[in-house]
Amino acid sequence: MTQFITAVLTSLSSGAIYALMALALVLVWRSTRVINFAQAGQAVLTTYIGYTVIQRTGSYWLALLVAVVSGAIIGAVIDRFFMRPIFKRIKSGPIVMIAPVVATLGLLGIIQAVIGFIWGLTNQSIQAPVSTDGFKVMGTVIAFSRYNLLVLIFVAVAMLLLTILFQKTDIGLALRASAYSPEIAKLSGIKVDSVRTLGWAIAGASGGLAGMLYIPGYFLFPNAMDLLLVFGFVAAVIGGLESLFGAVVGAMILGFAINFATTYISAKLFFPTAFIVLVAVLLLKPGGLFGSKKGRSA
Template sequence: MSQFLDMFLIGISAASIYSLMAISMVLVWRSTRVVNFAQAGMALLSAYIGYELVSRTGNFWIALPLAMILGAAFSAFIEFFLMRTLLKNSSQGPIAAIAPIIATLGLLGVIHAVLGFIWGHGDVQLEAPLSKVGYTVGDTTLFIAPMGLFVIGFVIALLFVVTILFQKTNIGLALRASAYAPEIAQLSGVRVSGIRTLGWAIAGAAGAAAGILQTVNGTGAINPDSLEFSLLLVFGFIAAVIGGLESLPGAVLGALILGLVLAFVQIYISGTLVFIVAFLLLLALLILRPQGFLGSKVGRRA
């Protein structure tokens, strides 16, 4: 029973981080029809910025929102200077379909190299601000610790804010409209290009939060070559695809499914199989139900 509870808690806390990553990919996909593979690099960069801010200010609670703001600014910068030029230049010819994808890949490489230049290839340590020793109930120690609880709570709060933003405000309406039908949105007076940049900025903030929370909830070690962040990208992508790559609730649902399945594999079968299971899940899903579970059915595919 306690093993099952552990599995559930591991799954939920992993899922909360995957869902941030998935949300940032979905937002970018919705606003520019690009899957941003540089998201892993951006999350890693934010983790490093978080580390620098913590060592300067000495306070994690200031560093987290600051790093999210910086992440948003960086993401908007990328959209404004790289993606706009790119979509304008390579809009025709056989390269058009793959140019943005390849550009984000290049961006991932550039970020990795720059991180290596600045912080070197050794680990730096971002200490968790809360205890990571699990709560005890009676004789058993649960898996969940104050840190993990904070991660789950913080992500739920962020999801709440994003939902309010998208459903109850004019900006949210503009974001949804320009994702759904850019030309009609433009005709109704929405400044689509600005809204796109805003979409990227929100995605950048979510990705930054994912990067920092993943670090403090894990070992705390940050390394430019870390496999952990590359896997975070893969799992975020899989979660987004489960949800249909279009829908924000879908991304959260996908992250929950993926987190629980992977936690189940890790506890009951073997930790070495986690990646293989995730990959097979992705393949099976893409073959059986490529539109995801909450995505739109008809061809709004690039």
Template sequence: MQQFLNTALTGLTLGMVYAAFALALVLIWRSTRIVNFAQAPMAMTTTFVALVVIDAGFSYWLGFVAALLSGLVLGAVLERVVVRPVEGKAEINAVILTLGLFIVLHGLAAVVFGNRYRSFPAPFGLEGLSVGGTTIALNGFGIFTIVSVLLVMALLVALFRFTDVGLRMRASAFNQEVARLLGVKVGSMLTLGWALASLVGSLAGLLIAGGSLVHPSYMDSVVVFGFVAAVLGGLDSPLGAVVGGLVLGLSLSFVSGYVGSQLVALAALVILMLVLTLRPGGLFAQAPERRV
């Protein structure tokens, strides 16, 4: 029973980490209709910014804020300078561009920060909590991760459902010409979408890095699992991203704990194939897929 509980709690924390990254993918998709494959190296870069601040002798929280702000700026700059020239053209152009950014940011991070593994601190304890004399696989940082992801999900739902800014972002993503005719500053909305998505991605990078080792490739595997979580829940749904992350995290945790860790990647692929086959729009798709 204790093994089952610990496996479930490990999957819960892991699922929230995947959900954090999936939320960044959902945000960029809802605001620009682009799947940003460069989200992981962008988050990795801002995590190293936090590490530089912390290594300079400042507090973890100052580094935390520095990473989020640098993510906000990085997203806005990349949209304005790199992505803007291909917006409005064939969708594949933007996809290829984000793949190119993936490679470029990796290379730049290796040059600036180095390729060696570095320890990243955590703001809360990493020891399991003691309940009734039994230590469970949930620690202070895990609770911080869960609360952070739920808070971000709630803020994103509020942004897109209850604010004019969210409505303008969605209008700009779906039809730029109509949005312009309605008085929406499309360029500003697209920049804001990239900036906010990069900020959420920065949070995901910090949550993944907490209490572990970081290097320029430390988030590469998260791209796959985060993308599966986003597709599982539905790329249009922040709630779906969290549910997808939880389902994926729990599933992979049980596979690793009871079957074998070597089958985790295969299990993720099977889950992705099942979702794309049975419900292509995701579990929380707002409308059924239409076929022409």
């Protein structure tokens, strides 16, 4: 019974982290039709910035704030000064299909190398702000701590804020409009390019939050977020890439599948489970669970 409770709770907390990464990818995909592989690099970079803040001031909360804000700034800068010029340059030819993928992969490599130049390659660690000792349930300690609970709360609040932003504000309407139909949005007076940059900024902030929440249970090194990127991407694809809600659902499905497979079958099934879940979902629905048909052909 405790094993089951543990599995459910750890699934929730790992699913929550995947969800943040998936959200960051979906936000960029919706606004620019790019799978942003550099997100792993951006998130690690902001986490290193947060790490430096902790070294100087000792405050995790200040570091979290700085990481989220710098994530937004980095995201906006990348879109404005890197992606937009590339898109202006490459307009025709078959390369259009893979140019964004290749460009963001290249950017990922550059960000990770620069982190190596500045901070070195040794594993750093970030102390969690609250206890990481497991809660006691019926006398036994389970693998779910106060910190995991904090992560869950943070992710839930972030989702809530995003939902309010997208559904209740004018900015959200502009974001949705330029993702849905850029031409019509442009005609009705929305500055589509700026709105896209805003999409990148929100995605960067989400990635920054993911990094600061993920790293304290783990180590910090230039490639620390690569796996999280892959799982976030898989979750986003399961959810259909278009929908923010789908990204969260996909991340939870992935979190539960992985944790239950490793708890009840074999710990070695960590990666294969992700692949099997993804293929199973895509076999049933090639556009993901909540994807539109339009998104698939784009």
